[in-house]
Amino acid sequence: MTDTPARLLTLLSLLQTPREWPGSELAERLEVSPRTIRRDIERLRDLGYPVRATMGSVGGYRLVAGTAMPPLLLDDEEAVAIAVGLRAAAGHAVDGIEEASVRALAKLVQVLPSRLRHRVSVLNDATVPLMRGDGPTVDPEELTLLAAAITNRERLRFGYRAVDGAESRRLVEPHRLVATGSRWYLVAFDNDRDDWRIFRVDRISRPLATGVRAPARELPAEDAAAYVAAKFSRISATHRVVATVRSPAEEVSRRFPGAEAVVPLDEHSCRLHSRAEALEWLAMRLVLMGCEFEVHEPPELTDYLRALGARATRATAGGPG
Template identity: 65%
Template sequence: MTDTPARLLSLLSLLQTPREWPGSELAQRLRVSPRTIRRDIERLRDLGYPVEATLGAEGGYRLVAGAAMPPLLLDDEEAVAIAVGLRAGAGHAIEGVEEASVRALAKLEQVLPSRLRHRVSALQSATTALTRGDGARVDPQTLTTMASAVAGPERLRFAYRAADGAPSRRLVEPYRLVSTGSRWYLVAYDLEREDWRTFRVDRVTEPFATGARFTPRELPVDAQEFVRRGLDARGAARYVVEVAFAAEAEELPQWLRTAALPGEGPQTVVRFESGDAPEWTAARLALVGVPFTVREPAELHAAAGALGARLAQATGPAQA
C-alpha cells in the first residue's frame, strides 16, 4: 500500500480494535515493511493518537487513552449503532447527557453517507421506547436540524403548534437548545415578531435551515434562565420542592447541585421549582440513588410515600 494517507487510515482502523498488534502482523496486513510501520506509528503520534509500544517477543502496538479525544474511525456497523443510540438518547432528553448527545448526533449525521442514514432511519422507525415520566417524545431529526442551525449559525424555518393548538410558521435565528430533563426547548429570536421566544421542540414540525447566515444577537440572560422564566410566566412551575439528601453536594447530579442551599452540615438541601406531577418528581428524586427526606410540599411528601409503599409491595416476601 503506497498511498500514505490511506495507509495511515487503515493502520488507525486496526489500532482502534481493542487488542495489541505485533508490528510484523501490521506490516503483513498493510503490505509494507516493519520500518514503514514504525514511521507510520510516529506520524499517528504526531497527530495526537496515543499509540503505546511494548517490547519483547509478545510486544506490539496498541492505542491507549490519552489526554485528549482524537478523531475516531468507525466502520458502517459501528456508525449506525452509535447514531441509533444517540437518537434514542436525544429524543428522550436523558438527564446529564442530553445536550452532548444532540451535538454528537449532529456531527455524526452530517458526515454519514446516505446509505447509512437510510439504515439509521429504518432502525429508528422499527423500534420504540417508553418516554420518561410525562416527557413528550421528540423527533431526533428535528433536534439535529436545530442543533446544526444553532452551530451554523443559520436562520431556521419551521411549523409550530401553540399550546391551544393554533398553527403558525416561524422564521427564527436559533440561539440555544435547552433540556429541562423531560422536555426540549429552542431559544431563538423570532424575526417576524422581533423578539426572543421559547419554542417547545415536540411542537415543531418541518424544520429546515435556510442557509442564510446571521450574527448571533446577545440574549439578555442565560438561555436556561430564559426558559425557566418563560415556564414560570406560563404557570408551569406549580410548586417549590425542598429536599434534604444524605450526601455531599458533589455526590449529586448537576441538576441538583445547582439547586443546593448552603450549610446544613453533612447533608445537602436542594430547593427548586417544578412543573411536573408530584409522582414524577418523586420518582426522579428516587432515581438519584441517595437517601432523601422531602421537606415540602405536602403533595410531594405524599407522592414519595405512596411510591415507597408501592415499591415495597412490589418486592413482596423473600422467596425461600
C-alpha cells in the same frame, strides 16, 4: 500500499482494534517495510494519536488513552450501531446525556453514506420503543436538524403551535437545545419579534434550515438552561417550597435542575429553594429523592404530604380499618 494517506487510515483502523500489533505483522498487512511502519507511527503521533510502542525482539504498537479525544474510524456495523443508540438516547431524554446525544448524532448523520442512512432508517422504522408516558415524543431527525443549525449558526424557519392552539410561522436564529427530562426546548432569537423566545420542540413542525448564517448574539442569561429555568419560574410557578434535604447539595442540584437555589448546610444536607405550579409535583419530586427531608414552607405542601402518608399507611395496612 504506496498511497500514504490511505495507508495511514488503514493503519489507524487496525490500531483502533484493542490489541497489540507487532511491527512485522503491520508491515505484512500493509505490504510495506517495518521502517515505513515506524515512520507512519510517528506521523500518527504528530496528528495527536497516542500510539505506545513496546520493547522486545519483535516489538509492538497499541493505541492508548491520551489527553484528548482523537477522531475515530468506524466500520459500517459500528456506525449503524452508534447512530441507532444515539437516536434512542435523544428520543428518550436520558438524564444527563440528551443534548450531547443530539450533537453527536448531528455530526454522525452528516457524514454517513446513503446506504448506512438507509440501514439506520430501516432499523428505527422497525422498532417500537416503550415510552415512559410522562412527556410528548420528539422526532430525533428534527432534533438533529435543529442541532446542526445551532452548530452552523444557521437561521431556521418552522411552523409553531402555541399553548392556545394558535399556528404561526417563525424565522429564528437557534441558540441551544435544552432537555428537561420530559421535554425538549429550543432557545432562539425570533427575528420577526426581535427578541429571545423559548419553543417547545414537540410543537415545532416542518423545520427548514435556510442556509443563511446568523450573527453571534449574547443570550441575556448565564446559559440556555438558566434562561429556561428562570423564564419558567416566573411564568408558571405559583408555589414556593423551602425544604431541608438530607442529601449532598450537588446531588439535589442534579435532581432539581430548575431549583432557585440549593444551599449546602454541611457535607450531607442542604436547603432547597424551588417553585412549581402543582403541589403534587413538588411532593412527588421530594419523595422520589429517596432520602429524608423536612418541608419548611408552604404549609399546604406539608398538609398534602401528611395526607399522602396517611393514605399510604392505610393502603399497606389492608384498608381504612
